Amino acid sequence: MQPLVELYEIAVEGPSLKDNTGDLDRLRRAIAERFSSGCEPTVPYSCMGRVAVNFRRAGFSGRAVVNLLPSGPELVDFIEPPSAHIVGMALDLGTTHLEAVLLELDSGKRLAEANCENSQIEFGADILSRIHYAAEPGGLDILHGAIIACVNKLAAELADRAGLLIEEIRALCVSGNTTMAHFFLNLDPYHLIREPYIPLVNMPDPCRAAELGLLIDRGAPVWVMPGVGSYFGGDLVSGVVASGLGRSDKVSMLIDVGTNAEVIVGNREWLIACAGAAGPALEGGVARMGMRAGPGAVERVEIDPDSGELSYRTIGGGKPRGICGSGIIDLVASLYLSRFIDIRGKFRPGRNSDRFVETGEGLAFVVAGGAETADGQPVLFGQVDLDAVMRSKAAMYSILTTLVNQVGIGFDELEHIYVAGAFGRHIAPRQAITLGMLPDLPLEVFKPIGNSSLAGAELVLLDGQARTECRELVKKITYLELNVNQEFMIRFSGSRFIPHTDHALFPSVPFFNED
C-alpha cells in the first residue's frame, strides 16, 4: 500500500566547507536512497523555493513530501514534526452531485465526509445542455470556474470538519464521467457528443493543485481517474478498481445506472464495456413525483396480489414527498404481479381499484394519497411514467444481453454482478428481475457496491497498485459502441415486455396469459 503522497523521514548532515552540495541536491540524493530505483525525485518549479527554505530551516532533518506519480517521484515540500500524516481528498465528481471524503493516507482513516450539489446545474441541468453552454463565448471558463469553486468549497468543508486548514490537504483524486473530467480540466467537451464521440483526453497526466486554481496545497497532485471514452469515464474505471472486477480469474459484471447505464464485463484477462441511454426513470427522474433517493422518498413498495392493498416505506420513515428509483422498480414489479398492469406495461383499469384516478395526462395510480404526504399532494404514478420505466428497463436488459452475447457467454457464467451507486444500494434485485430489467439469476449473484466512483478514488489515494491498475485497465478495456449496434436495437424490441417476449429467459417470474 503506497499512498499517492508519501512522507520520507530524512536526517542528513548539514553542509560544510568540505561538501558543497546544494541544499536541494542534498535532499534529493537522500530521498533517492530510499527508492529501489535509486532515482532522484524532480522538484517542480512552483515548489522549489519552499522545499529548499523549509529543509534548511528544519536543520536538514524532518520529513520530505513526495508525490509518487507515474512519471516518477516529485518532491514538493519539507515539513517538520509533529506533522506526521498526509491528508488527501477523494472526490466523486457527479453531474448533479459531488461526494467527497478526507483520508489520512498512511492509515486510510476517514477524517471527514462532505457532499454538495454540482454548482454547474445553474448553467444546465444535464450534461448535454452544459456542453452546449460551454460552446458559447466564455462558457467553458465559466463552467470550469464553477466546478473548481465547488471543489474548493467542499475541500474547505472537509478540512474544517477534520480540524485542518485547506492547505493541509496534500492530494486529490477526482473520479467523474468524461464530460465532468473535461470541465474540471477546462478542456473543450465539444466532440464528446458528436460522432465519433472522442474525448480530448482519456488519461490526463496528474497536475498540481495550483495549476487548476485549487486552494489545497499548491504541490498537491491532482489525479483525474482515466476514462475509456466519452460514455465510459473515470467514474466507471473507479468502479472496476473498487469492485476488483479486473483482478479476478472469474468473469463478473459491473452495472452503473444513472441517466446512462454503463456496463462492463470481464476478468483479469479481458474487459468489454458499453453504455447506453437508460433514460432518467431509474434515477427517480420520471414524471412529477420522481426524486433522488433521499429523506421522504418512497423506496419500497408492496402490493398484496389478492387484496390489492399497497404498503410502502420512505427513506427516513417520514411522510412521503415523492418516489425514487428503487421505489419505482418495486412499484412497477408489484403492479405487474398484482395485475394492475399488463405485460406491455399498460394499466389495466379493468382490475378495479380506487387507486386509479384520471388526470389531465391520462390514467394514474395513487401511490400515496394527499392525506398521507408531506405537502398534501398525492404521489401519483401515471401511464407516461410507466412508459418511461418500460423504455429504461428494456434498454437496460438489451445492453446487458448485447454485451454478454458479444463476449459469447451466458449470464449464468457470471460470478458476480456488481451494482454500483444509489441504484445498487436501494433496488431489490428480485423486483428488477420481475420487471425483466436484470437477468433471472440467484439473488446472491448481485452485489451492491455503493458509490464505487468515490471508493475507486480513495483506493488511488491509498494504494500504488490501484494507480497502476487504473492506468492499465483503460488500455485493456474494449469499448462497444451501442449507438450504431444493430443487435442492440433488435434486442430492445423484445425487452419491451414484462419480463420479456422470450419467457424462458425468466423462469422465476410468473407469466400471465392475458385477456
Added chain:
Amino acid sequence: MQPLVELYEIAVEGPSLKDNTGDLDRLRRAIAERFSSGCEPTVPYSCMGRVAVNFRRAGFSGRAVVNLLPSGPELVDFIEPPSAHIVGMALDLGTTHLEAVLLELDSGKRLAEANCENSQIEFGADILSRIHYAAEPGGLDILHGAIIACVNKLAAELADRAGLLIEEIRALCVSGNTTMAHFFLNLDPYHLIREPYIPLVNMPDPCRAAELGLLIDRGAPVWVMPGVGSYFGGDLVSGVVASGLGRSDKVSMLIDVGTNAEVIVGNREWLIACAGAAGPALEGGVARMGMRAGPGAVERVEIDPDSGELSYRTIGGGKPRGICGSGIIDLVASLYLSRFIDIRGKFRPGRNSDRFVETGEGLAFVVAGGAETADGQPVLFGQVDLDAVMRSKAAMYSILTTLVNQVGIGFDELEHIYVAGAFGRHIAPRQAITLGMLPDLPLEVFKPIGNSSLAGAELVLLDGQARTECRELVKKITYLELNVNQEFMIRFSGSRFIPHTDHALFPSVPFFNED
C-alpha cells in the same frame, strides 16, 4: 545531435467509432513509437488544452513539439506546416552584462544576436550588494522581476531581428554564475556568501517559461546550467562543456577571469575546480580610468625599453576613453620590461620620464595625455592601480599553482590552458607570463575560447550529449575551497613579485638585479 526541443512529424488516422482513443492519448502513443524506449511523453497541464485542440484542428497530421528533458519527454504543442524549425535562445546571464543568441535548433544556424546591461545593476553594482538588497523586504522579488524583464526584452529583440514573434522562441538555456541563477529562479541567495557558502540548489530541474513569467512560448523548457557551488556556477560548467575539457584523455585547464578567477583542471576521468577573488583589476575595473573592453578602451600598450617611448591601440581605433584589462596587463608588463617599475610593482621615478606625474593620490603614469583622449582628460595609471594589479596577478598565479599542486602535476603536463571570456579574447599570454600571472609555457598552450558560458548554453540547446555531460560533470567536479586553504596564502606571498620570488619558475622572463 538531439536538440532540447524536437519536432516529430505525425500523421495518424483520425478517430472513428471503432477506435475511441482520446485525441491526446492517440498523439502520445504515436510519439512513443518514435522513441526507442517506447515511453509516452507526459503532457503538462498548462499545454494540455492547446495540444489537443491543435492536433484535432490540424486533422491529426502535423508536427508534435516535444521537450526532451532528463525526466523524460514532454509534449507541449502541435503545429501545422509550414513551421519547420524550432527556435531556441541561449543566454549568458552575467552579473553586469547579458549576451544572447537565437538558434535554429535542427540546423544550429544562428539567427540573431543581442546583448544588454543587467538591469539589476540599478539595485547593486556587484553581486554582494545585490545579495544584501535581496534580504530587504521585497528585495528578492524585485531583483527576480528585473532580471526576468531583462531577459524578456532580449528575447523580444532577438525575435524581432529574426523576423519572428517572441512566442515562437520555444526553448531557453541560461548560463550564469550561481547567484545570478538564484535570482533568475527567485531563490534566496542569502547563504551563498555565508560560510559554508552553500547554494539552495546546484542542479535545478528544467521548468517551463510561463512559470517564470517569461514571454517566450509558455511550454518552452528553461534549462538553467547546473553549477558546482556558490563560487563555481553554471557559466563555468558551460565553459567546461564548450572547451571539451571533460571529454579529453589529456589533462587541460580552463581559466575564467572576472572579479573572481575560476579555474578547473582535469580530463575525462577527474576534474578539480577552485575559485578565488582576483579583484576587479583584470576586468578593467581598476581606478578611475579602468573600463570594460569596448570602443575607446586602450587594449594594447607597448613601451620601447630603450627609448621609453609608448605606443597604444584602442578598441575601434578612436581616441582613448580609458584602459581595459588587456591594456592594463600589457602596460604593467611593459613598465616592468622598460624598468619603469621594479619587481615589487612600485614605480621607479629614478628612471626619468615626462610620463610620471604627481596626483593627489601619489605618483601616476600617463598612458595618454589629455590632448589625445576623447574627453580631454589624460588616461592615468597610478600606484594604487598598480598595487591592485599586483594583488590580482598574485591571486591568479597562486590559484593556478595551488590547484595543480593539489592534483600533483606540473604545469608542463597540461595539454591546453583554455582562457575564457573577454579576458581570454583580449590579453596577450606573453605579457601575462611576463607579469607572472600565467605560467611560463609555450604560447600555443593558451587557447582563448571567447564567451564559453554562452557557447555551452548553445550546445545544450542543440545536443543531447551536452545536456547529459553537464549534468554528469557537476557530480564529477571536486571543488577546492580556497578561502580556508593555508597553501594558497603562502603561495600568494611569493607571487607578489614580478614575475615571482622563485625566478626559476619563469625562465623566459628577464630578471633585473635591482638598485
